[in-house]
Amino acid sequence: MTVKENLAKITETIGQACENCGRSKNEITVIAVTKYVSIDRAREAVEAGIKDLGENRKDEFLEKYEAIGDDVNWHFIGSLQSRKVKDVINQVTMIHSLDRKSLAKEINKRANEPVQCFVQVNVSEEESKHGLHMEEVEDFIDLVKNYENIKIVGLMTMAPHTDDEEKLRGVFRQLRAQRDRIRDKHMPHAPCEYLSMGMSNDYALAIEEGATHIRIGSSLVG
Ligand SMILES: *Cc1c(COP(=O)(O)O)cnc(C)c1O
Numbered sequence: 001m002t003v004k005e006n007l008a009k010i011t012e013t014i015g016q017a018c019e020n021c022g023r024s025k026n027e028i029t030v031i032a033v034t035k036y037v038s039i040d041r042a043r044e045a046v047e048a049g050i051k052d053l054g055e056n057r058k059d060e061f062l063e064k065y066e067a068i069g070d071d072v073n074w075h076f077i078g079s080l081q082s083r084k085v086k087d088v089i090n091q092v093t094m095i096h097s098l099d100r101k102s103l104a105k106e107i108n109k110r111a112n113e114p115v116q117c118f119v120q121v122n123v124s125e126e127e128s129k130h131g132l133h134m135e136e137v138e139d140f141i142d143l144v145k146n147y148e149n150i151k152i153v154g155l156m157t158m159a160p161h162t163d164d165e166e167k168l169r170g171v172f173r174q175l176r177a178q179r180d181r182i183r184d185k186h187m188p189h190a191p192c193e194y195l196s197m198g199m200s201n202d203y204a205l206a207i208e209e210g211a212t213h214i215r216i217g218s219s220l221v222g
Contacts, residue, residue, distance in 0.1 A: 003032075003041070004048040006220050010203075014214075017207040028207060031075050033199075033217035035060060039067045041221050046072055054096075054215050058084045065091050077156075077215055079130045082106040089115060096120065096156040096196050096215070099131050101143055108147035115149055118156035118196045118213075121178065123171045129158055137178055145189045154194025154212065155179045159202050168202050172209035179210075 010030065018025045033054040034042040042053060042064050053068070055061035056078025065074060073093035080088070080097055085106040089095075098104060098117040107115055119140060122131035132140055137155070144150050155178060159171045175197060182192040198206025200219035207214065 002048075003044045003050075003221055007045075007048050007050070010216065010220060013204050014207060017204040021208045023207070027212055029213045030220075031077070031213060031215045032220050033077065033215050034064060034221055035078075036217060037221045039064055042068060045221050050220075052093075054217075058087055061088060062091070075213075075215070086110045094118065094153070094213075096213075097130065098150075098152075101140070104144045104147055104150055108144075108149045111149040113149065114151045116151050116153040118154045118194065119152060120156045121175060123157045123174050124160045126160055131157065134174060134178060138182065141182060141187070141190050141192075145187065147189075150189065152182075152190035152192055154192055154196060155182075156196035156213075158199070159197065159206075161201075163201075165205060168205050169209055172197055172206050172211070176210040 014025055014028055029052055031052040031054040032045040032050045035056050052073045052075060054075040054077045074091060075094050075096060076088060076092045077096045082102055089107055089110045090112050094116045096118040097120045099120045119137060120131035121137055122129045122133060141152055155175050157175050159168050176195060179192055179195055182190060194212040195210050196213040198211045198214035200216055203214040203216060
C-alpha cells in the first residue's frame with residue numbers, strides 16, 4: 001500500500017471517531033512514526049500531506065532530519081538518554097518522553113529556547129514500560145517549574161498491547177483525568193492541554209477518549 005492510500009483510510013477512521021464523540025478532526029495531529037522505515041518512505045509520507053514525523057532513536061532521527069529538513073515538525077517519542085540530549089534538542093519540535101528529573105535538567109541546560117514536552121506516564125504500570133506512575137506526575141511537574149526551557153504541554157502514554165477495548169479506554173480515561181487536573185491548575189510552565197495517546201491498533205479509541213496527538217507507525221508507513 002502507498003502511504004497515501006493508508007492515510008486516506010486513517011483519515012476516514014479519524015473522521016468517524018471524531019463524529020462518534022462530537023469532536024472536530026482539526027483537534028487531532030497525526031504523527032507518522034517512521035522508525036521502521038527508510039528515508040524514502042518517510043518522504044512519501046510528507047508528500048502525502050503528513051506534517052509531523054516521529055522517531056525514537058537519536059541516530060535514525062538525525063539521519064532523517066538531515067535528509068528531510070525542518071519544514072515538518074519532528075517529534076522525539078522514544079526514551080532519551082541524557083547524554084544524547086544535546087544532539088537532538090534544538091532540532092525537535094516536541095519531546096514525548098520526559099520521564100525523569102535528570103532528563104529535564106539536561107534539556108533545560110542544552111536547549112536554546114523552551115521545548116514543548118509531554119510527560120510520559122506508565123498508566124498501566126507494566127514493568128516493561130517507561131514513564132512515571134500516575135501518582136508521581138503532579139510532584140514531577142512541580143519539580144520542573146523553575147526550568148525555563150521546559151514547557152509541559154501535555155501527557156503521553158503507551159497503552160498495553162491488548163484488544164480489550166474497555167481496558168484500553170480505561171487507560172486513556174485515566175490519563176485524560178490526570179491531564180485535566182494539571183491543566184486546571186493553570187500553571188505558567190505547564191499548560192498541559194494535550195494528550196499524546198493512540199497508535200496503529202488503538203487510535204480510534206484514543207481519539208474518542210480525548211487524544212490530541214496520535215502516533216501511527218505500522219498502519220501508516222509500514
Ligand atoms: C513505535 C511507536 C509508535 C507507533 O507504533 P505502531 O503500533 O506501529 O503504530 C507509537 N509510539 C511510540 C512511543 C512508539 O515507539
